[in-house]
Amino acid sequence: MDVLSAILSLLPINDAIRTNVLSRKLKYVWCSHTNLTFDKVTMRTTYFKPSTSYYRWLRAHEFVTKVDTHADHIDGWVNFAIASKPKEFVLSLSDWPKIAFFGELAYGKKRIVREPPYNLTSQLFSPSNCSHLQCLELMSLSLHLCRGFLNLKSLSLVDVSITDEDVQCMLSKCNLLEFFEITFCRMVTSIRMLHPLNRFKHLVVQICPELQEIELNCSPTTLKYTGVVVPLIFASTSRLKNVSVVFLPFQSALSYIATGFPSTLPSLVTLTLLCYEPERTIVPERPFKFNYLQNLRLELITCDNGIRKTDVLDYAYLLKIAPFLEKLEFGFFGYKDQVELALYILRNSIVLEKMEITPKLEISNNLALDGFQFEELHDVDGYRVATEFVWKADHRNVINVVRVPSSWGPGETAMDA
Template identity: 55%
Template sequence: MKRNSKKHLCGAITKRTVRKVLLSNLPTDILSQILSWLPINDAVRTSILSREWKYVWRGHTNLTFDSATMRKQYFKASFGYGFINATEFISRVDTVLRQHSGVEIKHMEVKHMLHNKHANHVDRWINVAIASKTKELIIDLNGGFKLSLSRDISRGIYRDKGEPYNIPPQLFSADNGPYLQRLELTSVSLHLPADFKGFLNLKKLTLVDVSITDEDVQCMLSRCNLLEFFEIAYCRMVTSIRMPKPLNQFKHLLVDKCPLLQVIELNCSLTVLEYTGTVVPLIFTSTCRLKNILIKFMTCHAALDYMVTGFPSTLPSLETLTLHCAQRERIILPGKTFIFTHLRHLRLELVLLGNKKRHTDVLDYAYLLEVAPFMEKLELLMWLCCQRRPYCKEDGELRSRPPHHHTHLKFVHISGFFGHKDQVELALHILRSSIMLEKMEINPRVEIADCDESEKQFYEREQYVDGHRVATEYVCKADHRNVVDA
C-alpha cells in the first residue's frame, strides 16, 4: 500500500514538472506556432493568462475572420453564432489586425456579407495580406452562404445584393506573384490589370459568383503555370472556359452552374473533371489523361444518349464516371458507339420523369454492359417520378435482351427499385450476363442526394414494401449463385 502511494506521488510530481516545462520554458516562436492551431478569437483570449502571454498571439499565422471567430459570445448558442452586422465585423477585424505583428501570415480568410461600399476596409485587409506575403487568401463577401447562390441560379433569380466589391489591382502586382499559392474569391468583381504577369506559385484558384469576363478567366489560367486546381461557379458573365496553353501541373477542374456557359475547351493533363450545368461541348485539344469525371446536368438529357453519342472520344484513360441526368423520353440506341475501354467504375443517377405514363425504358440501360466491357463496379441510383404499379404476372412476360457475357463486372448496386417491370428486367439481365458477379445490392430507397426530401419520403412510403417484395420474388429466385442482397 505504501509502495503504491509513493508511486502515485512520484507520478503526480512528474506530471506537474512536465506541465511546468510546457507552459514556462517553451520559446515564444513555438508558443506562437501552437496558438496558430487555434481560431483567432481563442488565441487572442490567451493574452489575459499572464504578462508573458500578452503578446504571444500576435504572431498568429492563421487568420480566419467570420461569424464564428468574430462573435461576441464565447459559447455557441443553440441557434448558431448569431448575426454580426457589417460595422461590428469590420471593427473587430480591424482591432485584431491593428495589434497583429503582420509578419508571416500563412492563411487569411474574410467571410462576411460586404459590398463595394466597404471597399476601404477590405482594401486595407488585402494590403495586410500582401505585405505579410500571405500564401493563402480567401475573400468571401457572400458570408459563406454558397447554398443561396445555388438556389438563385437554379431558379433563374438574380438578387440585388449591392454593388460587388472590386478586387484592387495591387493584388495582381508582380510583388505578390511569388508568394500566393491559394486564392479564393466569392461575390466580388474582378478586372485584371493590363500588366498582369501571373502568379508564379499559385496552385489553387477558386472563383465563385465573380463578375469576370471570358478574357480575364483565360488570362489567369494561361499565366499561372503551376496551377493544379481551378473552380469556377455561379459566374453569370462567363460564356466559355478555354485553356489554349498547356498547363503540365493542372489536375482538377470544377465547373458549377455558370448559366451562360457554352463551351469548355482544354489543353492540359487534367485527371479530374466535375461539371454541373446544361449540356455543353467538352473539347480536348490533345489526347486527355482524364481518369475521373463527375457530370450533373440541370436540364433533361438521357444519360445513355450522352454516353454513347455526346461524350468526347478522346478519353482513352477514363476509369471512373459519375453522371446525373433527368430523362423524359426514350432514345433510339445507335448501332455503333464509342467503347469505354478503361472504364472500371460507373455511377448513374437517373431521374426518370413522367406524369400518368412514363415513356422511358429502364431495360435500355442493359446496353451499358456492351459499351463498358471492362467495368468492375456499377451503381444505378434511380428515382422514378411517375405512377406505375409494381410488376405482377398480369403485366405480361418479362422481356429479355440477347445474352451478353460480361467478364469483369463484380459489384452492382441498384437503388430506387420500386419493382417496376423494366427494373426487374434490367436486374435479371445484369444478373444473368455478369459471369464474375460477386454481389448485387437492390434497395427500394431513393439515394439520389439532391432530390426533394418530402417527395422522396412519399415515394418510399408508396413503393418500399412492393419494391422489396418484387425483388425477392423475381430477382432473388433467379439467383443461383447467392450474390443478390435485396
C-alpha cells in the same frame, strides 16, 4: 517563442487572441498566428447558443453587421493579408453556403442582394507579395484581375463577377496551375485558355448560366461539370480518367455515354452522371468501347406517370460497351423496367460478386432539389419490389436488400452491382 507561436497557430484565431491576458510573454505572440480566419464562428459572441436556429441566425446576423460596419477597411485587410506573403488566401464575402446557389441559378429562385459586390482590383496584388501564393479562393465579389500568379497551383472563383477576358488572362499567366474551379459566375460566357498548362489536372465548372463553351489547352485528369450541354474542348483527353456530370435540365444519359463527350475518352475509369431521361435512346450499332471504365454511377430521373417513353432495360447496353466494369450504380425505384434490368444483370453477369439495393440516394449529393423530385411523386415500395422480384431470383447469394429510412420517400433506392 517559436514553440509558443506554433502552439497558438493550432488554435482558432479568437482563442489565440485571448491568450494575451495570461502573461506578458504571451501578450503579442498571437500576432504571429499563421491562419487568419474571420467568420461567424471565430467572431462569435459567448452568449449565443448555436443549438437553436434563432441563435444561429442571430450569430450570422451579428457577423454580417460587423463586416458591413467595416466594409471601407476591406482593402486594408486584403493589403495586410497579401503583404504577409501567405501561401493560401481565401476571401468570401457571402453568408450563403455554396449549395444555396443551386436553387437560385438551377431552378430560377431569386436571392436577395443587399448591394453591389466588393470590387477586388489587381492593384492589391503586387508581384513581390504574390510570389508565395499557391492557393487563391474568392467568393461573392467583383473581380478585375488581369494578373497571373507564377506559383499559383489552385484557383477557385465562386459567385464572382468576372469577364471572359479576365478569366482568360488569369489562366494564361498561371503556369503552375493544377486545380481550377469556376462556379455560379453569371457573366462568364466562355472559358478559353490557349496557353498550354502542362501541370493542370482538375477542372470544376458548375452552373454558369451564360456559359457556351469550354476550350483549354491542357490535358486534365478529372472533370466535374454541372449545367447545360456545352462543347468541351481540350488539347488532349488521353489523361482524363474521372468525369462527373450533372445536366440541367434535360439530357439522356445513355445517349451522352454512347455518342457524347465520354465516347472520346480512351482512359476513362470513373463516370458519374445525373440526368433527366426525356426520351428513349437509339444506341449506335458499332459502339465505342470503354475498355478502362471500372466505375459507373448513374442518377436517372425518370417519371413513371403512365406516359414515360424511356426503358431502363436499355441500359443493359452498358455491359456491352464496358466489358471490364467492376461497379455500376443507378437509381432503383421499383419500376418494372428497373426490375427487368436488375434481373438481366443478375442472370448475365457470371462474375458478379455483390448486388446491393438500399434506399439511400448518394449520387446526387444534394443536387436533386425541387426540380428533380419527380420520383417522390410517383414512387412505389422499392424495398418490397426488390425483395419480392429480385432477391428471390438470386440463386448465388449475391444480393443484399437493405431497408434504410430516407427523407426522399420510401420508394427511392439505389442499386450497386
